[in-house]
Amino acid sequence: WLAREKEFERMQKLLSKHATLRSEDIFILTAQGLAEQKRWTTLSEMLKKGRQLPVSNARAATWRALASKNLSPDNLQETRQHVQEAIRHGAAEKNTLAILGAARLAEEWAMPDLALEAYLTLAEPGSRQELELLEKCWQAAATLKDSSILEDLARRLATSWPENRRFALRYDYLRLLRGEKLGLTVAKSSDAD
Numbered sequence: 001w002l003a004r005e006k007e008f009e010r011m012q013k014l015l016s017k018h019a020t021l022r023s024e025d026i027f028i029l030t031a032q033g034l035a036e037q038k039r040w041t042t043l044s045e046m047l048k049k050g051r052q053l054p055v056s057n058a059r060a061a062t063w064r065a066l067a068s069k070n071l072s073p074d075n076l077q078e079t080r081q082h083v084q085e086a087i088r089h090g091a092a093e094k095n096t097l098a099i100l101g102a103a104r105l106a107e108e109w110a111m112p113d114l115a116l117e118a119y120l121t122l123a124e125p126g127s128r129q130e131l132e133l134l135e136k137c138w139q140a141a142a143t144l145k146d147s148s149i150l151e152d153l154a155r156r157l158a159t160s161w162p163e164n165r166r167f168a169l170r171y172d173y174l175r176l177l178r179g180e181k182l183g184l185t186v187a188k189s190s191d192a193d
Contacts, residue, residue, distance in 0.1 A: 027053065027054045027055055028055060031047070031055075031063055034046070035066060035067075040066075040067045040070040040071045041067075043063060043066075043067045044064070044071060047063055056095055056098060057089040057093065058086050058089035058090035058093055058095045058098030058099070058102070059086075059095070061082050061083075061086035061089055061098075061102075062082070062086040064082040065079050065082035065102070065105060066105070076109070076111075079109065080111060083102050083109075084114060084117075086098055087099055087114065087118045087121060090118075090121070096122060099121055099122055100118070102114070103115050103122070112143040112144050113140070113144060115140045116137055116141055116149070119133050119134075119136040119137045119140065120133075123137060125160070130160070131160075134156065137153055138150070138153050138157075141153055147174065147178055148178075151175065151178060151180075154167065154170045154171035154174050155171055157170070158170070
């Protein structure tokens with residue numbers, strides 16, 4: 001009830017530190033409350049590495065990234081490390097929500113390489129959201145201007161959805177730009193006309 005009413009300080013006064021560190025539900029409510037109140041130092045102390053926490057490592061790393069970004073906005077290196085850690089732990093734990101949260105933070109904080117890494121981790125072949133996630137990967141790779149990654153993504157899209165002419169043209173165009181299989185690409189596109 002206190003959490004719903006956003007009375008996080010009262011809630012913390014009623015709970016012992018040990019109860020917060022033992023109960024996943026209470027820990028999550030406390031961490032969310034600290035973030036809402038922008039009490040980044042307290043949140044950071046609560047999430048110290050090496051401490052046994054009742055939440056996944058991926059989720060803890062995401063909160064560490066949030067606290068780090070707000071405590072030291074000019075020191076992006078530490079924030080990047082926490083986002084990478086969230087992606088790595090999320091993948092190991094198969095924690096889709098944690099990876100998605102890290103991807104969104106990476107996008108928001110202009111870290112397209114980490115957003116790409118996270119979305120690629122989530123874009124499992126044959127999954128329901130594969131196409132949507134590959135499009136997110138495409139946006140991040142386009143921001144990075146990495147033609148080899150763009151070509152790999154275009155190939156994956158074109159082979160996974162062969163009926164989609166836009167994907168096939170995109171793939172052929174990238175191969176043409178990179179000078180790969182020039183004769184085959186030109187012949188193929190003239191056959192399509």
